Amino acid sequence: MADTTRGYWCISCVTPSKALYKRTDGSFIKLLECSTCGQIVDRYVECEKSIIFMDMMLQEITAYRHILYNAENFTPQFYMKLAVSLVLSEGYVRWSNFAQNLSAGNGIKNNEVYLYIMCILTTIEIGIFGIIIVLYSWIKLSYRTWSHIYNSVLLGQCGRLANIAAIIWYQGSSIIFQGLMLAFIFISSIQSTRVALHIGRTESVLLVTAAFITSLCSSFVLHPLLINRYEEYIL
Known part of the structure; x- marks a missing residue:
């Protein structure tokens, strides 16, 4: 499961979340749903950086939320x-x-x-x-x-x-x-x-x-x- 020592946010409704995904059998992961809005907490978890940046260039506010709060590879x-x-x-x-x-x-x-x-x-x-x-x-x-x-x-x-x-x-x-x-x-x-x-x-x-x-x-x-x-x- 994702690191639960830090806080995450739903990119749709900005509700705090303890994790973004959980691991299933093998190396597969399952994206978690937000308990408030029912949407995927962060759909960008499985996306390449190029796609994230493209959405950011298109001014998708969800892309900004992912980068600022949930992204673990933007160090x-x-x-x-x-x-x-x-x-x-x-x-x-x-x-x-x-x-x-x-x-x-x-x-x-x-x-x-x-x-x-x-x-x-x-x-x-x-x-x-x-x-x-x-x-x-x-x-x-x-x-x-x-x-x-x-x-x-x-x-x-x-x-x-x-x-x-x-x-x-x-x-x-x-x-x-x-x-x-x-x-x-x-x-x-x-x-x-x-x-x-x-x-x-x-x-x-x-x-x-x-x-x-x-x-x-x-x-x-x-x-x-x-x-x-x-x-x-x-x-």
């Missing part, structure tokens, strides 16, 4: 790697766009220090977004399971990884693509926040909107400050 190391991947991919794209918008005589601005600056800006932006979610959960909801909030913030930002594909298939900056990516991140963050904080759609939309605007504005303000400070240092 803390996975979220650490995801965080590093998000920062590096977004930082690289911003660095690339920054360099392309400069004249040929400003080659010095293509050095790797600007990549580090863009990665720092990305880290600050995502960090401020997460801090606002954490503060709201702590003040309004008295919810202190930080790991779930941290994981949900990263899952909501997964759309930034599409930047890598954009670089491969399209050499340039596309306002339309950037707009679609931000919209996808916004919707994903709403879903992941709903799951992490157990709040309704309207409350999640308002919270994510406030966090989104604050984080984007902070990045917009800090961008010229960091660039100018570095350029004053090297001149």
Whole structure:
């Protein structure tokens, strides 16, 4: 039987469950039904990660619930790697766009220090977004399971990884693509926040909107400050 020392949740009605499945003869398992709604507690137990991620991309809230609460193969190391991947991919794209918008005589601005600056800006932006979610959960909801909030913030930002594909298939900056990516991140963050904080759609939309605007504005303000400070240092 699944590990009963930890808590599980029904992905349909969010009812606590002691286990997700039980083992029968041999290596076969039987998925358990929720005592409240009668549905399978977690149908994703037998699914590959690719299917789970596909449903998550389609904004199935049950997929988010599985990943955040029931998945045993999404370890803390996975979220650490995801965080590093998000920062590096977004930082690289911003660095690339920054360099392309400069004249040929400003080659010095293509050095790797600007990549580090863009990665720092990305880290600050995502960090401020997460801090606002954490503060709201702590003040309004008295919810202190930080790991779930941290994981949900990263899952909501997964759309930034599409930047890598954009670089491969399209050499340039596309306002339309950037707009679609931000919209996808916004919707994903709403879903992941709903799951992490157990709040309704309207409350999640308002919270994510406030966090989104604050984080984007902070990045917009800090961008010229960091660039100018570095350029004053090297001149």
